[in-house]
Amino acid sequence: MAWAKKVMRVNLTTGRIGSEPLNMDWAMQYLGQRGLATKYLTEEIDPKCDALGPDNKLIMTTGPLTGTMASTAGRYSIVTKSPLTGCVACSNSGGFIGAEMKTAGWDMIIFEGKAPKPVFLHLENETAELVPADEIWGTSCWHADEWIHRKYQDPLMRIAVVGRSAEKGCLYAAVVNDLHRAAGRSGVGTVMASKNLKAVAIRGTRGVGNVRDITAFMAAVQKGKKVLADNAVTGQGLPRFGTNVLMNVINEVGAMPTRNMREVQFEGSSRISGEAMHEPRESDGKPNLVTNAGCFGCTIACGRISTIDRGHFTISNKPQYWGASGGLEYEAAWALGSDAGVDDLDALTYANFICNEDGMDPISFGSTVAAAMEMFAMGVITKQHTGGVELKFGSAEALCWAADVTARGEGFGLELGLGSKRLCEKYGHPELSMTVKGQEFPAYDPRGIQGMGLTYATSNRGACHLRSYTVASEVMGVPVKTDPLVTEGKAELVKAFQDATAAVDSTGLCVFTTFAWTMEDIAPQIDAACAGGWTAQKMLETGERIWNLEREFNLAAGISGKDDTLPDRMLKEAAKTGPAKGKVNNLHEMLPKYYEIRGWGRDGIPTNETRKRLGLKSGGLAA
Amino acid sequence: MLKALQIEPEKCTGCLQCELACSFQAEGVFNPSKSRIKIFTFHDEGRFVPYTCTQCSEAWCMHACPVEAIVFNDRTGAKEVLADVCVGCKVCTIACPFGTVNYDQDDKVAYKCDLCGGAPECAKACPTGAITYVDADHTGLARMRAHAAKTANVGASA
Amino acid sequence: MQHVIIGAGPAGVIAAETLRRLDPGASVKLVGDEQEPPYSRMALPYYLFDRIQEDGTHLRKQPDHFSRNGIEVLRARVTAVNTKARRLTLDGGKELGFDKLLIATGSHPIRPPIPGMDLDGIFSCWTLADGRNIAKRAGKGSRVVLMGAGFIGCIILEALAMRGVKLTVIEMGDRMVPRMMNQVAGGLIKKWCETKGVGVHTSTRVESIEKSGAALKVRLSSDKVLDADVVISATGVRSNLEFLGGSGIETDFGVKVNDRLQSSHPDVFAAGDVCQGRDFSTGEYSVQAIQPTAADHGRIAAANMAGRSVRHQGSVNMNVLDTMGLISTSYGLWMGVPGGESAELRDTDRYRYLSLQFSGDHLVGAQSLGLTEHVGVLRGLIQTRVRLGRWKDRLLKDPTRIMEAYLGCTQALGHNAGVLA
Secondary structure, eight states: OOSOOEEEEEETTTTEEEEEEOOHHHHHHHOSHHHHHHHHHHHHSOTTSOTTSTTSEEEEEEOTTTTSSSTTTTOEEEEEEOTTTSSEEEEEEOSSHHHHHHHTTOSEEEEESOOSSOEEEEEETTEEEEEEOTTTTTSOHHHHHHHHHHHHTOTTOEEEEOOHHHHTTOTTBOEEETTTEEEOSTTHHHHHHHTTEEEEEEEOOSOBOOOTTHHHHHHHHHHHHHHHHHSHIIIIIHHHHOGGGHHHHHHHHTOOOBTTTTBSOOTTGGGSSTTGGGSBOTTTSOBSEEEEEOOTTOSSOOEEEEOOOTTSTTTTTOGGGSSOEEOOOHHHIIIIIGGGTOOOHHHHHHHHHHHHHHTBOHHHHHHHHHHHHHHHHTTSSOHHHHTSOOOOTTOHHHHHHHHHHHHHTOTHHHHHTTOHHHHHHHTTOGGGOOEETTEEOOSOOTTTSHHHHHHHHHOBTBSOSTTOOTHHHHTTOSSSOOOTTOOTTHHHHHHHHHHHHHHHTTTTOOGGGGGTOOHHHHHHHHHHHSSSOOOHHHHHHHHHHHHHHHHHHHHHTTOOGGGSOOOHHHHHSOOOSSTTTTOOOOHHHHHHHHHHHHTBOTTSOBOHHHHHHHTOOTTOTTO | OOEEEEEOGGGOOOOOHHHHHHHHHHHSSBOGGGOSSEEEEEGGGTEEEEEOOOOOTTOHHHHHOTTSOEEEOTTTOOEEEOTTTOOOOOHHHHHOTTOOOEEETTTTEEEOOOGGGGSOHHHHHOSSSSEEEEEGGGSOHHHHHHHHHHHOSSGGGO | OEEEEEOOSHHHHHHHHHHHHHOTTSEEEEEEOSSSSSBOGGGHHHHHTTSSOGGGGBSSOSTTHHHHTTEEEEEOOEEEEETTTTEEEETTSOEEEOSEEEEOOOEEEOOOOOTTTTSTTEEESOSHHHHHHHHHHOOTTOEEEEEOOSHHHHHHHHHHHHTTOEEEEEOSSSSSSTTTSOHHHHHHHHHHHHHTTOEEEOSOOEEEEEEETTEEEEEETTSOEEEESEEEEOSOEEEOOGGGTTSOOOBSSSEEOOTTOBOSSTTEEEOGGGEEEEBTTTOSEEOOOOHHHHHHHHHHHHHHHTTOOOOOOOBOOEEEEEETTEEEEEEESTTOOTTOOEEEEEEGGGTEEEEEEEETTEEEEEEEESOOSSTTHHHHHHHTTOOOTHHHHHHHHOTTTHHHHHHHHHOOOOOGGGTOO
């Protein structure tokens, strides 16, 4: 029933690989992917464990729809304890490897322990082996990808891999799959590298069957595809301009974090926007964008495939970057662009290539560079630290240099790899770190979009837009328009988005479908595929259960309600321009209400009543 | 009027919906590795190219088959593998100069596109119109056929 | 017009059908010397391990296929050809006249000159009758010695193994399938067979075979002696030319033909294993003895017999072989050409191998192990002499990208999924 019902357990310490049945009782409560893997993680590790020690586990997980024909159903997640935040980390990625893993017959792979020497997992249907990775350790994701493909003489093998940044301990290293897709946030790549696991290479030829009611499923899938095609965002905006369609929109709303979030509008936004990626360059007359691209099964195809001007200073003598590769998404364009004050589209594309090539989260990287630039402007970080580089806001050269050295874990790059929180603490200015629970902010200033303040403050993985994307409502009017500058109703909005997103992240579907799909579109697809009676209501309950379980993990890990806050800059320094001019984020108006409707105490801890209602352990995980 | 698959690679996003639809139709599971149509990715160039059997008139596969397991469907123009007749000798797979006849190591038979009996699922599933099923004269298959003819020993005369 | 075809294998049958189509008013006679309806030797191994019944080997499945198509099938052996009188002599003394004649008599297994080859229990594996005999004698647990690890030998290996016999293979060459695969690939096939429990002796000859009770003793050049219940000889094949003695038709290894598959006599043509036709890759005339070439020959010879002028541009030598589940292919000048570049990938642990041979900027030969997808495109690349341009460098770097190279070189492709204005 859509699930493969098989879990692979790989003990890296002993080299033992085993197969076990998927816990279907848990699947009925947590569905799959984000929810189900979090359940496994909470059952199997001590939340207080060292994220980079052998006691942490790393779970690569698919959802029940992953690998089916439902639109966007190629997603997988990596669930582990984050070294960046200490929270539960769940990073979701598209591309093709998730579907490949499912097609090979596996719902989940649980990696535990630590390999004595670098290895990679080679998985072909029922056969899996750990293979020495000495020859690719110390090389980039792209190099390792090519090397493994060559070794197995199989262009269709799908590979997820960590780069040099992860090996060198960069705390926001990503797991890169299919060259330019990534489980990007929270340092899941760092965990993988800490286990001496360089890559996972998968070839699946068994297929995904087991659909509960195939006729109903195909009908629901067909209907869902039509809804996506007919919707202005998923049918036109995203395929044409990608997520970077937001660049100009968010800038006009006055929620474009700029120069380490000192400002809320960026004067260069139109030069780095989705529209700008279409415009012919002066030098060679070609646009940055080559084509859009879809992940597995995706009928939206928001992906960007871009090139850099061959004459640009970043690559004029590096022909290896002359070809096309994954281009700028909105978050990367913002983090590398406006947050660093850089408006050079080619430079941003280069830095983005480097983030893909060596596996770094461009959001955390860009934000960290922005914080470093602010400290450079203050004279706290100097050319002595940077080896002579002028780390100035607006400097494309500095940005690209920072990308290079952080990707390779060289010199000052090692410090940038610490992330904004630790870097700012190290240089004595923790207030300059634009983070929550240690994770860097994404591209929506909570002074201009109030709901995003609550989103960031309460996100279970630290600051993140993908835990409750209230921008949809507050800016785009999906499903209903709310005023971005008011706080009223935002607690309810955030909770609803958090629960729905947790459910969608557990299906194998892409959260971008929810620009067009409601739970009423999604639930019939799940229900037709899976046993368990998956109504929209049950989906939302499941989402709430997942949200609370993640919260329990974090509480048991020592993170508390006190950490549900924002940097002072968001709470005290008013926006200087735009519609939000004069505003700060009024988190205090939203948080108590949020706790209340969550069924949590004032300390931010779920009450035992709430726990009981959701089927969670009384007294929390530690009990 | 015979119809044929028209492929416009410039519209393809590489999403594999066609491969999913094809494998589901042919095998009853979602399994791109068993699809009769394949998307080839030219990563460096940002191009995706769907590719499958053109049902070429030379029918190398059909003529190379030693046991008459590949037959001509005169309603659709497709050359179809009869799985229960195929012995699995694989001669068709090496004989097809387009590389569009493959061997299934699980089922031990050759397989290829059969146009789904006249209603190709790949075309129905394609979200961008990169694969359509249209009157054969409109497909631009002439170009591919011309190329095929270069392979021909017999050409059009036999 | 009287068309007579000698030989009811693939070349003969395809020629007969082609003649029927191109020359509707003519008489078409197909003369075969085996008792069965026309069948395929390619299918014999599958018959041997009971995947198919005898009728599964038949070239055409409808029992009345030939009569319905106005093709007369005669069971007879041709003993002589009189080109002046345009008459054939059949066994039993009957004669048969023709206006145009196609010689498609195929080939026969070589019988190596070894003492004891005439003992009971020694078979070829060439005809359906051979297949029946082997199936009868080689059962579970039988000790079987297979002489020759060429194409035929390898293709029946699996059939024998699946019958549960205890199998040993003796090959004179230094590797398996030496005329199809190089050292690396042939060596890998050997290793593969050994891991499957087959004894393989390469660089070894059979010196003699002796009777020993109900069994046989096979003496090897290594002085080793093997006990066997059944010995199968698969040491190669030779064109069936004997009956052409005195006909004046020029022969060499096979019937010599021009590029219209016409023999030294203008009304006599040849096709298939008996035809020394043009090799696409070398430009020389040789006997290829493979199914796709037989099919090419049959169609082209028939077209010329029917009065059309169709040139045979040469057949690409190609083979595909399934040795106990390890699939190998070879194409054209797989051994390479002097001064040509080559690309090679090998993964000996997983029995995967790919080798490409280039001459200038086109592909001229290839070998593969374990490749089952899009393999035919190797033929396309070789036979259309595609100019690879920049794709050659890419293939040198990553030879697995053959399909991309083909598409990249032959299709003018647009960009950008239609989203760019």
